[in-house]
Amino acid sequence: MDVSQYAELFQAEAEEYMQVLNQCLLNLEKNPKDTEELQEAFRVAHSLKGMAGTMGYQHVCNIAHGLENFMEDFKTLEREPGPEVIDLIFEAVDVLQEALEQPDKSTEGDRQKWEQLLIKMKKVRDKVCNNEDLGSPCKHDNAGFGEDELLLGAMDKEILRQAEEGGNSPYIVNISLNEDALMKSVRVHMIFKAMEEFAEIVISDPSRQELEEERFERSFRVVLVLEAGTPEGLKEALEHITDVERVEINLWGTGENDGAASAGPLSEAESEAVKAEDDTGKDKVSEEGTGVYKEQPEKENQEVKNTTPENEVSEKAPSGDQGQGSRAADKMVRVETQKLDDLVNLVGEMVVARTRITEIGHGFNEDLDSTIDQLKRSITNLQDTAMELRMVPIDQVFGRFPRMVRDLCREKGKKVQLYISGEETELDRSIINRLSDPLVHLLRNAFDHGVESPEVRKDKGKNPEGSIYLNARHEGNQVVITVEDDGSGIDPQKIGSMAVEKGVITEDEMNQLSKDDLISLIFFSGFSTSDEITDVSGRGVGMDAVRNSIEALHGTVEVSSEINVMTRFEIRLPLTLAIITTLLVKSNGQLYAIPVEVINENVYLDSKEIKTIRGNPVVNLRGEVIPLYTLSSLLGFEHTQVNDEECSVVIVEATNRKAGFIVDELVGQQEIMIKSLGSFLKGLKGIAGATVLGDGSVTLIIDVAGLLSEGRDYVEQNSFSG
């Protein structure tokens, strides 16, 4: 079987698994008693091993296997993994991550690195095993593979122990259903019902719930304690159920007294044998029939070695691991992002055509009208669906941060807890991809400049452990992301003096600016609020870079802060970049589209209401003085004076600044598809792009944030320097 076609799927899924793994370890670090986290991490490593094995990525497979065994030892011994252990697991995860970058190429150096880590892991494991467990050997020092992988809880173990004391034998039952079995969950129900007549069921793999939700392929395993009848009788009863293809019943071995010491998880032999591990059970069925009720580890190991990779791939199909993969595959389809983009583009064209056809066809013929109405509804639905396809949970970005903060804590000797909420919030994929850098920057800033060192915090009477809150939520047509820390806050006076020092503002201006405005000055280049510069942030890439990236996404970022209480950054982003709702306006005879997100309101002003301050037109709108600009002159066009008694003004707000655009006419609201201006006209300040309107004409889309910063220069030129 050629597996190379699955390489991409493997990568994508492995990436997800790695994130889960990291998350589990972080949780485990916080709460080492949480066996569920360890179990989940173990399961993920196990799945990765299976996937890598199928792909033939031997190095990845070995690492995942070593990791799995290492974790399993702690799980089985019910030993709390201490910091030393968790650090080692993290280290192994990093090695695994590295290996995943080029899974088909591993160098001698890679392997040596892994082997050295294995030796370290072995040492730590031996320490835990020998010193603390009164000589009881680690499971992997003498147990084989197979049934012992079932994840038993304390309760399950208790049942098994009692059963053995009471003279009842525990068995492990492997069941496979026919390939084309329908309503598998009902078969499972029948199988469990039949088993319950003979035995008490201890545990199943996958869990009974998963089985009843049909989240398995064909095979599953059940550990039970036989209370009535014989294993042969049970086997016969199960085989009588329709769609049951194969039943295998074995005594549940504890593995401890089976002798036949293989050298443990860290031996080469076993690492090599990993590939075939999952299939040993199945091999036995076909090769030895069903008469064997006691496993022979020695024999098993031999079989393992004999299993060729070809067998492995074909035999793998019915195993549990594969089942997991296809479980997700049942509900999900992975699609190349380019195809999605193409689809959204096409839908965008249709949206434009919809507008056009409505204009042309209206009133022409009643039948045509109703057909167009129907078409419009379908296109609207299609548009919504296409947009949803591009939506991905923001967790894809957030998921990396807990690990980042943990590592920073270790490195910098700070104690910071990261609280994440709203990670399920969905956002356009293209936005998510470009959100990572600014968020990393904000978080690092919060960590470095925000949260104080534990000593300083103690002196201030704060909890020595700092907190950073990362939240995402939907608000109307926007996604709001906040990054908040409970650190030292931003001192507006300090920022103000710095801005004066750097020549960003004059001392006069500083005295006039409000506290919030002063704090917002950090978005100008060249600011660093911490006195010392560390390698975390303060590398010269300032908050202006953050603001620029957010604004490039048609978003806004605002900051608020209380000294010694908190600093909060609030990012607002549109749900999607491809299609936006705009207000069409006419200025100097030309049509422009202004994104409605930045529009506060539209007002008609009597020319008498327009006042001037230092020669610049302003309006006093409900007590707030707002500067006015004629849109076309802001854009650099010759401005033909409009002497109307009344003029239309669009009040916009971006980057914390308000302004009024005087326009000739408000044309109407319209959804448009953003097209870039192409490389030739790229970077044109004040213009976000262009769009084709329903009638085929091209209109420019106004980049209000960009234009307002231009406007500032414009004002400055006219009032201060001019």
Add this chain to the structure above:
Amino acid sequence: MLSKTVLVVDDTAFMRMTLKNMLEKNGYEVVAEGEDGVKGVELYKELKPSLVTMDITMPNKDGITAIKEIKEHDPDALIIVVSAMGQKSLVIEALNAGAKDFVVKPFQPDRIAEALAKLEG
């Protein structure tokens, strides 16, 4: 071997015919057909067939109630539920009511033969 007698209960004539053909091909004798649960229970009491195939959703009396009544009358009655896809919980209910096995519509012919063979064994 004596041919086994079967009662087919289903509200659609098409399904009854399909089932009848399949069963007869496998050496069974379809002795009667009922188009709802009421008829099904009546015919069972009258004919005592060795096997019943029972649809679930039927007018007048649904298959699950019919199964319960037949089982009450004759605890040894051998009933196979015939169900459409997506009726999982109903099938489970029918099994709990005493049905011995189930087949899913649309049929795979050898699947029915297999189910019957298992039942007999």
